[in-house]
Amino acid sequence: MILSASHAAIAQSAQALRDGQLLGLPTETVYGLAANANDDAAVAQIFAAKGRPADHPLIVHVASQDQVPLFAVQVPEFAQRLMQAFWPGPLTLILPRRSGVATASAGGQDSIGLRCPSHPVAQALLQACLPLGVLGVSAPSANRFGRVSPTTAAHVQSELGPELLILDGGECAVGIESTIIDCTRGEPVLLRPGHITRAQIEAACGRAVLGKDAPQAALGQPAPRASGTLASHYAPRAKVRLLSAPDIAAKLQALGPHANNLGVWSAERPASDPVMGAGAGAGVLWREQASTAEQAAHDLFSVLRDLDARGVTQIWVQLPPDTPEWEGVRDRLERAAA
Secondary structure (H helix, E strand, O other): OEEEOOHHHHHHHHHHHHOOOOEEEOOOOOOEEEEEOOOHHHHHHHHHHHOOOOOOOOEEEOOOHHHHHHHEOOOOHHHHHHHHHHOOOOEEEEEEEOOOOOOOOOOOOOEEEEEOOOOHHHHHHHHHHHHHOOOOEEOOEOOOOOEOOOOOHHHHHHHHOOOOEEEEOOOOOOOOOOEEEEOOOOOOEEEEOOOOOHHHHHHHHOOOOEEOOOOHHHHOOOOOOOOOOOOOOOEOOOEEEEEOHHHHHHHHHHHHHHOOOEEEEEOOOOOOOOOOOOOOOOOEEEEEOOOOHHHHHHHHHHHHHHHHHOOOOEEEEEOOOOOHHHHHHHHHHHHHHO
């Protein structure tokens, strides 16, 4: 059931979380499937609904920095700087977990991922939860495990069914999941790129950001598991192929009239597109890829879902530039194509 995000609906949703129910929750990144982070039975429902392995940890969403000590210990100074710079916002920090809290959400780890979302509906819900004793909300993306993340309430309903209570906060502004920084190993380590770039992280915390493949000897311990970091993820039913613009043009020309059931997401309309936009199962369905990383990130999952729904069997995507601002988009596309 989709609810417009009124004061009454937010109060109803907060009570549902308090009662151990699941909720479709809008954030600025993607929609999440939410449960009370400290209710292990409710969190288990998330894993079951998504078909997600129970050892794959969830991100806990909090209303503000005030809730961090309830979930984490030994918060390093550089992590505090990142909170001050980017919270509320699309940044998740992996921190040492306080013993006995968010056990199921942690997926068996002694660390916990924390994020403070900026979406006004998410913020209103998290604030409404506090008086009810819900001090944080676990919320991975509201889709089947490994599939395309949802960026509208309708996407969530189509993915998880009409029985789920869903707060409608409109279309997600960012469109891809949060940047994840591991703060458990003495230095900031980028586990998942996103809207907030590596350069922005470095400028805010005053330290070089290491890659997830940095030598363990330099960090003392291996990286913790984190959401959205499997090699194959964010995948539609159609096969995704990443190609350069010349390769797309050449392959379309070679196929000619035999190009069928094919989706193309590229910066320029293919010259050899025979049945542009005519509908599922006919020719080539083209969608324009934005020229900016920010807009492309916003569009990415919606485009994949749209082309999938129209029945294409392959989606050819023009590989974005290999530049820092496109890192989050490239990461999602490479996982979708894996």
